[in-house]
Amino acid sequence: MQQIPLRDFSSYLFDLDGTIYVGGKALNGAAETIKALQEQMKTTMFATNTTLYTREEVRDKLAGFGISCKTEEVITALSVAGMYFRDFATGSKVFLLGGEAMEEEMSRFGIAVTGEARQATHVLVGLDRSFDFDKMTTVVNAVRNGTQLVGANPDPFCPVEEGVIPDTWAFIKAIETASGVPVGVTLGKPTKYYASYALKQLRNSPDKCLMVGDRLDTDIALGKSIGMHTALVLTGVDSRESIPRAGIHPDYVCTSIKDIL
Amino acid sequence: MQQIPLRDFSSYLFDLDGTIYVGGKALNGAAETIKALQEQMKTTMFATNTTLYTREEVRDKLAGFGISCKTEEVITALSVAGMYFRDFATGSKVFLLGGEAMEEEMSRFGIAVTGEARQATHVLVGLDRSFDFDKMTTVVNAVRNGTQLVGANPDPFCPVEEGVIPDTWAFIKAIETASGVPVGVTLGKPTKYYASYALKQLRNSPDKCLMVGDRLDTDIALGKSIGMHTALVLTGVDSRESIPRAGIHPDYVCTSIKDIL
Numbered sequence: 001m002q003q004i005p006l007r008d009f010s011s012y013l014f015d016l017d018g019t020i021y022v023g024g025k026a027l028n029g030a031a032e033t034i035k036a037l038q039e040q041m042k043t044t045m046f047a048t049n050t051t052l053y054t055r056e057e058v059r060d061k062l063a064g065f066g067i068s069c070k071t072e073e074v075i076t077a078l079s080v081a082g083m084y085f086r087d088f089a090t091g092s093k094v095f096l097l098g099g100e101a102m103e104e105e106m107s108r109f110g111i112a113v114t115g116e117a118r119q120a121t122h123v124l125v126g127l128d129r130s131f132d133f134d135k136m137t138t139v140v141n142a143v144r145n146g147t148q149l150v151g152a153n154p155d156p157f158c159p160v161e162e163g164v165i166p167d168t169w170a171f172i173k174a175i176e177t178a179s180g181v182p183v184g185v186t187l188g189k190p191t192k193y194y195a196s197y198a199l200k201q202l203r204n205s206p207d208k209c210l211m212v213g214d215r216l217d218t219d220i221a222l223g224k225s226i227g228m229h230t231a232l233v234l235t236g237v238d239s240r241e242s243i244p245r246a247g248i249h250p251d252y253v254c255t256s257i258k259d260i261l
Numbered sequence: 262m263q264q265i266p267l268r269d270f271s272s273y274l275f276d277l278d279g280t281i282y283v284g285g286k287a288l289n290g291a292a293e294t295i296k297a298l299q300e301q302m303k304t305t306m307f308a309t310n311t312t313l314y315t316r317e318e319v320r321d322k323l324a325g326f327g328i329s330c331k332t333e334e335v336i337t338a339l340s341v342a343g344m345y346f347r348d349f350a351t352g353s354k355v356f357l358l359g360g361e362a363m364e365e366e367m368s369r370f371g372i373a374v375t376g377e378a379r380q381a382t383h384v385l386v387g388l389d390r391s392f393d394f395d396k397m398t399t400v401v402n403a404v405r406n407g408t409q410l411v412g413a414n415p416d417p418f419c420p421v422e423e424g425v426i427p428d429t430w431a432f433i434k435a436i437e438t439a440s441g442v443p444v445g446v447t448l449g450k451p452t453k454y455y456a457s458y459a460l461k462q463l464r465n466s467p468d469k470c471l472m473v474g475d476r477l478d479t480d481i482a483l484g485k486s487i488g489m490h491t492a493l494v495l496t497g498v499d500s501r502e503s504i505p506r507a508g509i510h511p512d513y514v515c516t517s518i519k520d521i522l
Contacts, residue, residue, distance in 0.1 A: 132394065136431070144425065164402065170401075173434040174434055177430055177434045
């Protein structure tokens with residue numbers, strides 16, 4: 001079967017870190033590639049698992065790299081969480097383990113939040129720099145008493161310049177262990193929640209969409225799970241050698257995002 | 262085979278919480294039973310997984326219940342850790358995730374400690390009320406760089422009046438998850454380290470010893486692992502019904518510690 005040329009899709013869903021930028025620097029050719037696609041009236045959207053930034057902040061960061069997009073063209077773990085509570089947990093009251101961006105996105109989606117974990121229907125866990133023993137104890141006891149544990153994404157750590165910082169999944173494992181109660185719902189790439197919201201936002205049939213990312217287990221797995229075409233870029237975490245190991249096979253392997261043009 | 266009468270062993274190893282006291286109160290008959298055994302010149306020792314108290318503090322707590330013992334007759338997860346570093350990790354330099362008692366016990370065993378996780382050969386993890394994001398990040402990066410993760414015990418939580426507080430294993434899971442590095446060594450009941458140190462302190466052959474405790478998976482498992490006789494007391498966590506579920510079969514089941522006499 002002949003492959004569709006990479007430039008011939010009508011919608012593109014781009015991962016960010018490792019695909020468009022690395023750390024604080026845009027990857028060579030990323031802005032040009034996206035601009036060219038946008039000039040051809042293609043849909044371009046951006047998919048991240050971050051829980052540290054609002055969609056506006058992500059949009060502004062991309063603007064800083066010369067990439068223009070609307071807020072609605074950005075999907076984050078937090079916006080998926082907002083949609084999840086709105087659509088699947090009506091009337092929920094959420095205790096937040098996360099920062100300001102989490103609070104802001106919940107408010108955008110009209111989700112009620114509470115500072116009292118015991119009164120919460122759900123605890124939403126993201127990367128929480130203010131995580132400590134007392135907060136952990138509060139959440140653990142709430143979860144034992146029926147509050148549902150929700151992971152904003154399944155990421156164990158987040159790479160930073162000096163190494164890593166703990167991410168959502170590390171907090172989830174701590175809470176699961178101390179409470180004896182397993183996580184109720186996990187959002188973020190590559191879960192079905194994230195995938196179906198992404199597809200809804202793209203307003204296109206999946207076979208017309210290309211998912212572009214540097215990670216097999218999140219980006220490529222997500223695209224494949226909803227029947228998108230998938231392209232692995234070699235500018236981030238995974239290499240060609242990772243493919244047989246992961247057993248996740250992208251339709252395309254590109255040196256970088258520039259290969260799309 | 263006829264069972265040895267409970268009072269006819271020459272050495273007794275008692276769990277504390279759920280066996281001798283519950284919360285802040287001695288169980289009915291505990292002090293009398295132990296006193297009677299001591300008057301018969303039996304060896305009595307006390308085995309806890311706590312990382313919050315030194316052996317002296319445990320001894321003083323027992324004294325408050327009318328139970329007299331020497332410091333050397335108390336075994337805690339921290340004293341086992343001290344012996345572990347002394348005997349199996351000579352020259353180690355340990356970063357501590359725990360409170361003052363941990364520091365004090367390490368000093369008793371002559372173990373070098375450091376406040377710099379990156380310079381540590383090991384991180385010893387216990388119940389740490391000052392656990393927070395920054396401490397977790399420091400330890401996670403040290404572990405990624407080769408510092409060995411040591412769990413003082415495998416306890417996921419510690420029961421308190423208002424519910425539970427997170428214990429050692431919750432912190433271990435968080436660190437394992439964020440670092441991608443599995444725990445190197447686990448001490449505490451029911452591990453082989455704890456068991457063999459206990460037996461050494463008892464200075465007796467295991468078939469002359471009775472392990473008495475309220476938990477199958479820690480106390481009874483520990484006793485059985487080194488060939489002691491074992492007695493489950495029904496004043497704590499486990500019931501008769503727990504036995505087939507756990508698949509751990511004590512030699513005796515007692516209503517309480519009083520049955521020993």
